[in-house]
Amino acid sequence: QQQVKQSPQSLIVQKGGIPIINCAYENTAFDYFPWYQQFPGKGPALLIAIRPDVSEKKEGRFTISFNKSAKQFSLHIMDSQPGDSATYFCAASTDNDMRFGAGTRLTVKP
Amino acid sequence: NAGVTQTPKFQVLKTGQSMTLQCAQDMNHEYMSWYRQDPGMGLRLIHYSVGAGITDQGEVPNGYNVSRSTTEDFPLRLLSAAPSQTSVYFCASRDFWNTGELFFGEGSRLTVL
Numbered sequence: 001q002q003q004v005k006q007s008p009q010s011l012i013v014q015k016g017g018i019p020i021i022n023c024a025y026e027n028t029a030f031d032y033f034p035w036y037q038q039f040p041g042k043g044p045a046l047l048i049a050i051r052p053d054v055s056e057k058k059e060g061r062f063t064i065s066f067n068k069s070a071k072q073f074s075l076h077i078m079d080s081q082p083g084d085s086a087t088y089f090c091a092a093s094t095d096n097d098m099r100f101g102a103g104t105r106l107t108v109k110p
Numbered sequence: 111n112a113g114v115t116q117t118p119k120f121q122v123l124k125t126g127q128s129m130t131l132q133c134a135q136d137m138n139h140e141y142m143s144w145y146r147q148d149p150g151m152g153l154r155l156i157h158y159s160v161g162a163g164i165t166d167q168g169e170v171p172n173g174y175n176v177s178r179s180t181t182e183d184f185p186l187r188l189l190s191a192a193p194s195q196t197s198v199y200f201c202a203s204r205d206f207w208n209t210g211e212l213f214f215g216e217g218s219r220l221t222v223l
Contacts, residue, residue, distance in 0.1 A: 006152070032210050043114075043200055043214030044153070089152060091212075096141070096160060097168070098204075098212055100153040 003027055004092050006101025013080055014109050021075045021104045023090035030092035033066065035075050036100075038087045047088070048075070080108045112136050116201050116215035123191045123222045131186040131218050133201030139213075141204035142184040143168070144176065146197040147217070153200065159184055191222045 005024045013019045025033075034049035050057045050064045050073065057064045061078040077084055085108050090101040117132045135142065143158035155168030159178040173195060175187040184203075188195060201215045 004152075009150070034211070036212075036214075041216075043202075043216050045214070046209075046211045049210065093210070095206070096158060096166070097155065098143075099155065099169070100145075102150055102152040 003099045004090060004101045006090050006104060008104060009102065010105045010107070012107045012109065015081060017080050017108070019077050019080055019106055019108075021088055021090070021106075022072065023074065023092075023101050024070075024072045025092040026071070027092070027094075028071070029094050032093040033064070033073050034091050034093070035062075035064065036089045036091065038089065038103075044089055077106075082108045082110050084108050114201055114203055114213050114215035116199075116218050118218060119216065120219050121221070123188075123220065125192060125222060127191050128187070128189050129191065130188075131199055131201070131220070133184045133186070133215060134182050135203040135213070136182065137203060137205065137213065138181060139203035139205055140181065141206055142178070143202050143204070143212075144174070144184070144186045145200045145202065146170065147200060148197050156186065193222045196220060196222045
């Protein structure tokens with residue numbers, strides 16, 4: 001069974017909107033929670049990551065919110081742009097094992 | 111730095127054929143791994159290695175073999191390809207001692223007929 005559940009599968013927003021992608025995990029041994037961005041034909045690339053000792057991390061227009069007690073975390077993209085259109089994956093990791101969500105295809109319309 | 115380099119980018123096989131996907135990294139990372147990406151399934155871990163001579167199974171290891179003779183290289187072998195192994199394969203190496211970031215190659219698209 002998938003250890004990291006991601007929703008929604010797809011998301012369409014207008015330019016300037018704030019898409020939110022949610023993830024939930026099962027294994028309390030996970031201690032590193034990254035988000036990856038993937039463009040067609042390319043490998044995933046790290047966007048932003050958080051450790052469970054903080055509840056929020058912001059880098060530019062991207063923010064991770066983390067709720068340890070609920071075992072949930074989410075990605076917010078502020079002032080979204082058409083160039084943000086990509087597939088986004090959340091992940092949860094121990095030292096040796098990084099498990100990914102199923103991915104969210106984001107489309108930002110001009 | 112080239113990062114993580116995978117070859118080939120595309121491959122078509124017939125059922126039962128064997129092949130090796132090559133992966134090399136030039137970042138001196140101890141940890142390397144192979145994932146497969148299928149629609150609606152995300153990235154699933156096949157095998158990983160925490161250093162030369164050490165490998166272990168991930169989430170979906172059946173039908174795949176790996177070895178790690180050097181820090182730089184981590185090939186993935188399909189001994190008898192099956193249509194269920196049609197997928198996009200990604201090799202990745204991990205920067206444990208700094209950010210924990212996983213660096214991915216550009217992928218190898220494999221079709222098994």
